[in-house]
Structures are given as C-alpha cells and as structure tokens.
C-alpha cells in the first residue's frame with residue numbers, strides 16, 4: 001500500500017518501513033551524511049506532457065522527465081527533481097542526436113508511449129514507471145520496478161539519484177568496464193570510483209576505470225543501459241533483491257541511455273555510436289611491446305632492444321618508465337642515465353624499435369622546474385575549496401596537479417610534448433591518473449575543477465580526470481606529430497576513453513588467477529566499448545615461472561594490446577628470460593602475432609568504422625545458447641578466429657566450446673563441427689585456436705617489427721566452407737589519418753564452396769593502392785581434387801597441393817573472381 005501526500009510527492013511504502021529504518025541507520029553510519037535523515041522522493045502521477053522536437057517532457061507537477069529519441073534504437077532518459085535540468089554536457093558523448101527514421105508520442109489508457117519504428121518507451125501514468133518494449137516481438141526489455149527517485153544531498157547540494165529496474169526472468173548482465181571477477185555480473189554489486197588498485201584481487205572493487213554501461217540479456221534478447229554520470233556510481237545486479245537491478249550515484253543527473261539490441265553485438269555497436277570508437281592506431285602499435293619499471297641507463301635500454309634483434313624475437317616498442325626523468329619531473333631527462341636521448345631514440349628507431357615514455361599527472365613543486373613554473377603562473381593547477389592548491393605526494397615528492405578538465409590546461413599540457421616528439425618519442429604512457437596520491441589514495445572531494453566551464457568538485461570530476469589527461473596527450477601529440485597517428489596508453493578512464501587511446505589493466509600479479517582474470521578483464525572492456533586493451537604480460541608484481549609467462553604470452557598474442565611489463569623488484573623478464581623451451585615458444589607466438597597482424601589491423605578497422613569490438617566474448621558470438629552466459633575463457637578474436645587460452649598450471653589439453661558452424665583447428669587444419677564442447681590438445685607449444693570455415697585470413701611474413709620488409713605479395717589463407725562467408729581485409733599507410741579522406745583499401749572477400757567448386761570473389765573500396773602485386777593463396781580444407789583454377793576466366797596454370805592437403809597458387813591482387821574446379 002502506498003500513501004501519497006497532498007503534494008503528490010512523497011511516497012511511503014508502509015510494508016517497506018523496516019527497509020527505510022535500515023537505510024536510515026546505514027545512512028547515519030556514513031560520516032559524509034552525518035546525522036541527515038533520509039527522505040527518498042519518488043516520481044508520482046504523470047500530470048503534464050509537452051513535446052519539443054525529438055524531446056518529450058513528462059511532469060508530475062514538480063519533477064520533470066525528458067525522454068529524447070536519439071535514434072531508432074536509442075532513447076535517452078533524464079530526470080530533473082525540481083523541474084530544472086542540469087547543463088546537458090557530457091565528456092562521454094560528443095553528439096547526442098543520431099539519425100531517426102520516425103518517432104511519435106501517443107496517449108494510451110494507462111500510459112504514454114514514445115515510439116520509434118523499433119522500440120517503444122512507455123511511461124505509466126499512475127506512478128511514472130518507465131519501460132522499454134521491442135515493437136516487433138512486444139518483449140519488455142527493461143522495466144522500472146520503482147519510479148525514479150532521489151534524495152537531497154545536504155552536504156554538497158544536489159541529489160543522490162536512483163533508478164531501480166526489474167531483473168527479468170533468467171536475466172544476465174555484462175559489461176561495466178573495469179571489474180575483476182566473472183564476466184557475468186548477475187548477483188553482484190559494484191561501485192565506480194577510479195582507484196589505484198595495486199595488486200588487486202578477484203572481485204576487488206572499484207578498480208582503475210569507470211564505464212557505467214551494462215548489457216542485459218534475457219529471453220535471448222539484449223539491451224543496454226548507459227548511465228552517463230561521472231560521480232561515484234553504484235550498480236546492483238540482483239544482489240540486494242534477486243528481482244531488482246538498480247543503479248544510482250552520489251550526485252549529478254539521473255540520465256541514462258536505453259540502447260536496444262536485440263543482439264549483444266548490436267548493443268555494444270550502438271553504445272560505440274554514442275560514445276565513439278577508437279581511431280586507427282599506428283600499425284606498429286599492434287606489434288609486441290616490451291616494458292619494465294625501469295629500463296635504465298641508456299646502455300640497458302639498447303641492450304634489451306638489441307636482445308630482441310639478436311634473438312630474432314619481433315618487437316616494436318620499448319618503454320621508459322619513470323626513471324628516465326630527472327627526479328620524476330615530467331618532461332625532463334635524467335642526463336646521467338640518458339645523456340643524449342635524441343641519439344638513443346634514433347638508434348633504437350634504426351633497428352625498428354619505437355620509444356614510449358611515461359608521463360604522470362603529479363608535477364613536482366619546485367620553482368626551478370619549468371613545467372611547475374608555467375603551471376603556477378597560468379593558474380593551471382587544481383585548488384581546494386578554500387583556494388589552497390591541491391597538494392599530494394607522488395613519485396617526485398610534493399606535487400600539484402593540472403586540472404585536465406580545463407580546456408586551456410589540456411591545450412598547454414598537449415604542447416609540453418614538443419621536445420619529446422622532436423626527439424622522436426613515438427608514444428606516451430599516462431599513468432597514476434585516477435588520480436593517484438600516496439597515502440590518501442586520491443584527491444579530497446572539495447578540490448575544484450573547471451569541468452569545461454561547467455564547474456564541479458572532485459566528486460564530479462574524479463572519474464573523468466584520467467580520460468581528460470589522455471585526451472590532452474592525444475590531441476597534443478596529434479598536433480605535434482603533424483597528423484601522424486599518436487599512440488597513447490592510459491591506466492584510468494571514463495566511458496568514451498576509447499576515443500583517445502589504449503589501456504592496460506593496471507598492476508596485476510604473476511599468478512594463474514590473474515591470467516584468468518586478465519582474460520576476462522579484456523573481454524569485459526571490449527563489451528564496454530574499449531577495444532584496445534591488454535594486461536601486463538607475466539604479471540606486474542611477483543615472479544612467474546616459465547610456464548606461466550609463456551601461457552601469458554600466448555593469451556597476450558590475442559590481446560588487442562600486447563605488452564610485457566614488470567615491477568622493478570622482480571627478476572628480469574624478457575621473452576628469453578626463462579630459457580628453453582620457453583624462449584622458442586614465446587618467439588613462435590610473438591611471430592604469430594606479426595603473421596596475423598594484417599588480420600588484426602582489419603579487425604581494428606571494423607571496430608573503428610563499424611563499432612564492432614575486437615574481442616568478442618562467447619555470449620556475443622552466440623547469445624541464444626544459455627551456457628554462453630557463463631563462458632568466459634574462450635573468445636572471438638574478430639569474427640573469424642576463436643581463441644581459448646590455457647589458464648591452468650600443468651594443463652596440456654582442455655575442453656573448448658565451439659559455436660555452431662564449422663571450425664578449423666588452426667594448427668592441424670582438422671575440420672570440427674561447432675555447437676558442442678571438444679577436447680583439444682594443448683601442450684605448452686600450442687594453445688587451442690580455431691578459424692571459422694569460409695574465412696579469408698591475410699598473413700604477413702614474419703617481421704622483426706612492423707614495416708621491416710617491403711612486401712611483394714600477401715598470403716591469403718582461405719578456409720573452405722560449403723556456405724557463403726564474407727571477410728574483410730583493410731590496408732592503408734598505417735600511420736596517418738589519410739583514411740579519413742578515403743585513402744585506404746578495404747577488400748571484401750566472399751567465399752562460396754560446394755562439392756565441386758570453390759569461388760572467391762573480391763571487391764575493393766577506397767583510394768589507397770597497395771604496393772605489392774600478388775596474392776599467394778593457401779587454400780585449406782578443399783574437399784575435392786583440384787583440376788583447374790581460373791582468375792577472371794584466365795587459367796592459373798601453376799598450382800600444387802602440399803602433403804597436408806593445402807592448395808597453393810598465386811594470382812594478381814586485382815582479381816574479381818577466382819574459381820577452383822574439380823573438372
């Protein structure tokens with residue numbers, strides 16, 4: 001029974017009085033809210049409706065809700081408790097409105113309906129509960145269990161804001177960015193507050209990044225909710241109440257996007273359409289990176305770089321951690337260890353090794369240090385509420401911190417990279433940007449921020465601080481590198497961070513549990529719109545043995561970002577550190593990374609252009625299979641390769657689930673039927689790896705670094721299928737933004753086979769002409785005796801079948817149709 005007071009505002013559910021008492025006690029125990037009675041206010045009866053273009057306003061007399069049609073599949077909801085919305089500004093969403101075919105508002109007996117051709121948002125008159133329904137199936141995708149509600153925040157102003165939705169029967173949840181623990185989030189509660197979480201553990205929360213976006217999946221249909229709120233936020237997926245899922249935050253606006261599927265993949269793609277995709281990275285950044293805290297002096301750095309070359313282990317980048325700096329002052333060099341950095345960087349580059357340097361946000365308080373002086377003179381450092389500077393200890397000692405939420409500060413900071421870029425530095429590693437402060441953890445809440453002119457305390461800016469630092473680095477580098485693609489990596493971030501660079505999962509540990517956790521973390525980041533992600537291969541702290549390191553290299557081969565990193569107090573950790581057989585196996589897998597690089601680069605393009613993630617968890621590949629809600633080891637690497645890492649010590653085989661369809665064992669070429677689990681051998685030399693029948697996988701010869709060799713042909717591995725399959729192959733300059741002017745080459749292959757023939761069709765889009773002339777075909781699994789091959793009706797005379805049954809021949813890169821016949 002609910003009672004509504006005469007203002008129609010306050011609802012007290014008598015049956016829930018115990019719950020309210022408990023909440024009040026909890027609230028009183030929270031020092032921030034010391035002695036404040038809580039009064040939750042709920043939306044009540046819809047009293048007024050107004051339309052303004054694609055925005056619809058519903059009011060109960062005082063509170064107001066905006067329903068905005070963003071696209072046919074996306075609707076945004078906002079709540080203004082006293083009728084006045086906050087400024088419509090978001091760091092995550094550059095442009096709100098997308099293309100909409102049609103929309104309308106209708107009044108029904110008990111609800112209002114805002115609909116597009118695909119979805120309908122229903123607002124129930126009696127209690128303002130909102131639901132989203134798929135038009136075609138009439139399936140209720142998401143439905144409020146209670147009307148949206150809020151609670152005044154007497155300490156800081158504004159409101160704690162809450163949304164509570166029903167957990168649908170058998171609903172499972174995925175995404176939410178940076179969480180450790182199982183991929184499926186059902187039954188757990190999380191908090192988002194970017195945290196320096198050194199040696200974090202299974203289920204530890206919060207971690208380094210905040211992405212308040214999840215995908216719900218029930219009755220085989222998926223939708224997403226993106227709660228675009230930068231304050232400390234919380235998500236409960238049926239933990240407190242099995243039948244409810246809720247999200248709330250300590251401030252800001254209750255503003256969320258409903259993003260329709262029904263495929264999990266559609267949800268993620270559409271989330272990317274809201275928050276953006278990753279720009280194309282420099283191609284070399286997809287190679288192997290070697291890092292350590294820290295390689296110094298210069299002699300050591302060169303020794304490591306040469307160590308790769310002398311052992312023929314490919315590597316594209318070497319990292320300089322904080323010790324390259326003078327007393328940890330950013331943008332300076334320790335001249336004792338690095339007397340001539342420009343020369344060193346050039347020498348490294350001469351052997352194909354790019355230099356990536358670390359930059360932290362903490363600037364040493366030192367009047368003789370130019371960066372500090374400039375920041376101080378221009379008032380660029382963060383201040384406390386009473387105007388004192390925000391000071392805290394980090395690596396250099398007492399530091400002040402730039403306010404990256406100020407566009408002028410971002411511009412300044414971006415320009416500070418000038419000298420590093422002139423020296424030839426190829427990439428920047430942004431660390432400690434949660435922001436991390438020794439002792440206190442982070443800034444106090446009262447620190448003030450510009451927030452791009454919209455002002456706010458650290459409560460509001462904390463979770464975006466890291467992304468804004470990376471943004472300023474990315475934009476600065478882009479300008480200074482004269483439009484070459486910058487490479488940046490960050491530890492902290494907020495939704496939309498993918499527009500500015502890559503990410504690693506932070507300070508992990510050299511354990512088998514972390515190997516498993518890292519695999520899940522990268523998949524979860526992929527489902528949360530962040531494609532370019534990797535873990536510290538080998539574990540940051542602790543000591544892996546050769547087996548663990550090799551298994552991590554194997555998994556890392558299929559992480560979009562592949563970097564080995566370790567803490568300074570651990571034993572040396574390069575791919576050759578564990579002796580044989582590990583060195584050879586590590587080399588074999590790093591070589592595989594380079595062989596498959598044109599495939600990864602193409603998959604990256606599919607991400608950039610179309611919003612597909614690079615890693616695809618099983619639930620994304622086959623959501624109709626209920627067991628895939630719980631699978632988290634196997635994953636898709638693009639849409640053509642399936643990877644199943646070995647995550648247990650001593651394992652030499654494992655069960656692997658293959659999605660429906662046909663798959664080739666990458667190593668043996670054995671053709672397997674999907675739709676069931678298979679027992680797969682996987683001694684330490686190998687790892688279960690499968691290619692989808694019908695795939696065309698481009699392959700490069702092994703190179704020691706990207707671009708080492710000029711190609712005169714490219715190998716195309718074609719995996720026979722007796723159905724039609726489409727594949728992409730993307731190429732371009734590899735390091736400029738010319739692709740934005742259509743200077744790229746996007747090839748589409750269609751493979752169609754039957755018992756007597758195999759057809760391979762090619763179409764090309766884009767203005768880039770590749771420099772090689774030939775394709776070297778390697779056709780796998782052809783089920784008939786090959787008698788004749790034609791390319792655009794011209795006979796290809798030279799071909800042969802090797803002992804393993806693979807067919808080999810060459811053709812011009814410009815073919816339209818290749819036909820392979822048995823007679």
Ligand code: GLC
Nearest residue numbers: 292293321322431491506507
């Ligand atoms: C942080 C980083 C780590 C780095 C270290 C020293 O712990 O997460 O990767 O090596 O700082 O800069």
